[in-house]
Amino acid sequence: MAEKKTNVLIVGAGKGGAALIDLLHKSPNMHVVGIVDIDSDAPGIKLAQYLCIPTGADYKEFFKEKDLDEIINVTGSEKIHRQILQEKPDNVELIGGHSAKLMWGLVEEQKKAKEDLKEFEDNYRTIFNSATDAIFIQDVATGRIVDVNNKACELLGYSEDEIKQIDIGTISLNEPPYSQQDAMNWMQKTISEGAQIFEWRAKRKDGSLFWAEVNLKNITVAGEDRIISVFRDIDKRKESEENLRNAKEYAELIFKVTPSAIFTVDIDRVVTSWNKKAEDITGYSAEEMVGRKCDIFANEPCNEKCGLYADDVQKPISGKECTIIKKDGTKLFISKNVDLLRDEQGNVIGGIESFVDITVQKRSQDMMRSAYTELDQIFQSAGDGMLVFDKELRIVRANKTLLELVGKTRRELVAEYCGKVFDDFISGVIKDSMERIIDGADHVNSDVTITGVGGVTIPCILTVTSFRNRDGDLVGGIGSFRDITERKSAEKALLDNIRLKSNFTSMVSHELRTPLTAIKEGIGIVLDGSAGDINEEQEDFLATAKRNVDRLGRLINDVLDFTKLQSGKMAMKVSENDITAVIEDIAKIQKPVAEEKGLFMKTEIVPGIPNAQFDQDRVTQVIMNLVNNALKFTEEGGVTISAYPKGQEICVSVDDTGPGIKDSDLPKVFQEFRQIEDAKTRKAGGTGLGLAISREIIQRHGGRIWVESVHGKGSQFKFTLPVVRKYKILVVDDEEVFVNFCTNVLKGEEYEVISAGMGMDGVNIVREERPDLIIMDMVLPDINGYEVIGRLRSEKELAAIPVLAVSGHAEKLKELDKMEVPAESSAMPRLTKPIDPTLFTNTVKELLALSE
């Protein structure tokens, strides 16, 4: 019977119809053949279409269904009920009216119960899934996971379905004590003893392990024993526990090894810990200190000074310096940091203090301070005005002397730029000096003038030296102003004195000569008979007077000359002069004087004697003096003036046939006022200064003067003068045209050109003549230029002679190319023919200047 389903047609697809379909289509006993309603959008129609149950608008369509057993009218309409009743086949039963209502109530009730359950289930799911812990529900008998929440999936990396397929071992380390068996044991223990909490090494799908706290409880669901297990990931907690443990170890380590002494106190300032370093520094051991008040080693009541004592101190103090007393009674300087210790709620529960022994630093600081004080005292009391400035020329320090010098206060100077304190000149000097110091100068001295108080000018020497830090880096400069007013005035006095002396000399000269002029005029007028006749005796005496007046005049002149020569005040007008002309002129003038005395006067001058450098007037004076002397002392024979070249000098000799000079007198000859004792000398009216003046003049020319004499046979007064330097140049070339070119271009006063046509000749001539320069064509008929140079370089005395290499014409150049150029000759100066004369002379000049 049960096999035959009742075929039902539902009329009315409203809420009732829809509920009915929903209820009946799942029913094992009923089969809904269709549902009809005139409203095709009615919920029952929609549901039926969804469930593939035929629908329609007219119930009669379904009367053809052969197995229709029942029609359920849920329209609630009597009219429709009656209509169906009339039209329905007889074998089809109609349910409706009261019966349908009853059924409808039943359906509603069932539905409500279902919804309530759903709501419960939903709520449960929500809670289950939204739990922060992973939750597994396991079957006690099998140990299988029957349900899990989202968190469990998330935690383990499996999907819900996957988890339901695996056992506990899979989501565990699965090694004792975290194996499947261990899990089973825990579950049994839970069932027999109740809830269990333990830590579990769990494993994710990706194989990573984590610590979980597992909470097991047994529950009975629908008569079956279930275990609900709550997993909590405690890796984070584990980690922070580890960190905490590490931190504590670190802290203990630091406490032990730190170079600072560290101790902690409680709220009553009783020491609670005391590290090794604190023991070392204070001499008190931890045993002695812990449990005692920490002020036992304080030097003085430290209530106000110590952060641990000052009640109002609520913030840490650092770097506070104070003194403590060690256990042995000695005093120490310490620098300490203090911080408060608080509990979790932030209440102060004590303090921690660390301190270091700074006694040594303190002492060295004190020493430095006193050294600094000493240096500062020196700086301040220095006689020179001193300032220190930085690289930007900003004044860092200034001493008292400087302040006095410039009439400013320290405040006006310090931190000010030099440019604002000093005038442009001085600040310019400071700037330039610093630049030179940066370039490596050690110090720079300059003459400056400071304008001091009231516009007084003070001449100073400003010395700028570098100012360096400990590492030797330049950080600025030190300027020191030395007041040289006194020196300046001394210099001025000296100059005034010199001027005075010089004036004095010229005054003397003038004042002596003027009366001499008058005397001479007077004597002259009487002597020449202008004022009337005089007798012989009168004439003789007047002549004596005149002679002595003249002598006095000469003496005055000589004294003045000599003074000027010795003081270097007589300027020499040195130029290139021909000595021949000078000598011939003198000989011409003196010849009548000599002849009057019956003496000869001749000259012997070597032809072509080089010009010499001298002051014509002064050398004339010297020769005149020598000739005058010679004529004075010579009674027979005569005087010869000769001149000849002698090395780089010319020599002038004034020879007489006079009495000569005794050997013993020779050294005195050139001394001032040292006339050879001789009546004749006196008679001759010499001043005793002539030779001394001559000596001075010749020495000023860079020459020498001396006398050679054989007593009884005459004297030879000789002096030398430097000649004009003439360079000897050797031209080595077989080409006559080039030799002529050189001779023509280099002819004149400065050069002497000699030549050689062959390489070997060249070498020989160099040996003999020692030229100052060799100009050489490198291609020669016998040996080439490089061989010549090689030979010269091998001889020590010739090696330094410069060589100007000249390259020949085209056909010769080919030969030159074949030659091997020795390395040392490659840098040799070189000119190529044809040579420009100006370039040629300039090159020659340069090479000669270089070799000088």
Place this chain on the structure above:
Amino acid sequence: MNGLKKILIVDDEPDIMKSVSFRMKKAGYGVVEATDGQKGIDMARSEKPDLILLDWRLPIKDGGEVYQELKADEDLKDIPVIILTASRETEALDVKLQSIGAKHVLIKPYEPSELLQKINELIG
């Protein structure tokens, strides 16, 4: 003109003035005298001498100044001037003499004959 050449002597030393003046007159020259530089210029203008003997060191205006004024004056510039100086500091003096263009210079103490010879050469 009575044929007598006139010499102006400018010198502040009365002894020298006296002897030189005496000698010039003896030699047949007319002599006028001035004892300082300014007077020398004034006398030169008023007397128009044929030759001037000019001392270098003079009161009021020195020989150099007088010389330059004389040479700057159209009427006087052609009068020959012999400068007499007792200074022998040649460098400074040489430069000065050269710069003013002085041609005839005698250093004191000169030979009296030398002076007369020079005058005769110039205006004799």
